[in-house]
Amino acid sequence: MDIKINDLSLSEKEVEVTASYDEIKKDIESEVLKQTKKVQIPGFRKGKVPLSVLKKMYGDSFEYEASEKVANNQFWAVAKDNHLHPIGQPQLVDIKFNPGKDLYFKVKYEVIPELDVKNYTGIDFEIPEFITKDAEVDSEIKYILNSNRSFEDTDVVGDDNNYLLDVEFTRTNENGESFEGTVPESMQVDLTSERIQPELAQNVKGKKTGEMFTFSFTDEHVHKNDKGEDEVHKETFNYIGLIKGIKKIIYPELNEELIKKVTKDKVSTEEELRKQIRKDVQSYYDQRVDELTKDKLVTEIIKQNDFIPPVTFVNNILDELVKKEEEETKKR
Secondary structure, eight states: OEEEEEEOSSSEEEEEEEEOHHHHHHHHHHHHHHHHTTOOOTTSOTTOOOHHHHHHHHTTHHHHHHHHHHHHHHHHHHHHHTTOOOEEEEEEEEEEEOTTSOEEEEEEEEOOOOOOOOSOSSOOOOOOOOOOOHHHHHHHHHHHHHHTOEEEEESBOOSSSOEEEEEEEEEEOTTSOBOTTOOOEEEEEETTOTTSOHHHHHHTTTOBTTOEEEEEEEEEEEEEOTTSOEEEEEEEEEEEEEEEEEEEEEOOOOOHHHHHHHHTTSOOSHHHHHHHHHHHHHHHHHHHHHHHHHHHHHHHHHHHSOOOOOHHHHHHHHHHHHHHHHHHHHHO
């Protein structure tokens, strides 16, 4: 077998292979046999048609088709034996074969380029410093309490915000009249949420199950106009809400039992819990700083060392960016 490897660029190569018929004869015959077993001709059982009959009907088409599969298998064997390390999907760009003769084929493939990196020392850039704050620890404690809260049915919304409401909303005009064709929308409203509209939280105070309330809010956002200039848009939304159900939110005590439960017996006191949370948050920040530092270093090195990246890598990154944008769009 004759093998020739050509360098097309730092990340793109080409291998030419010429294999004698003796080297590929068994593989060709094996592939032809696989194909003939699928052929069904009137007068013969499926897979039992004599090769002589198939030869008269189809000529050398089975051998030609088999040669492509053999070339593919041979390429991967050559890649393994010669440590080619192709990435992405190699491309068969040329193949020459006649039954009983040598098989020649050419495959183009990509590799991770070997770079002679220069000018990577003495680079200055800022490294951010993240320190865990008390407010972040308090926020994690609040999350733990929220995750373990319970609910109790009640008839009236009290003065605090510790209530979960089932509300049927109907959008109205500024006069409180519902729009024609408007269908009420049922939603669950958590008054403890930071995203809750202040006017809504205020207007449900003292309300009972079955009673109604109103509220409105103004949405303000900026987008580009036809001239590419920022333009502020404001729109006011008015609603009537019908309270269908009220639940009082009961928060658990941050005691030893709860702390052991959420930490799987790692710690048992509030002081130990806060230390553990601070340690975990700081560990996350330290990891992010390492990632940011590495990204900045790579960016600076790339500025000093121009190269052509493998198309496969570029396409993979583009696909990931598209997927990420799709996910963010769904969230918005």
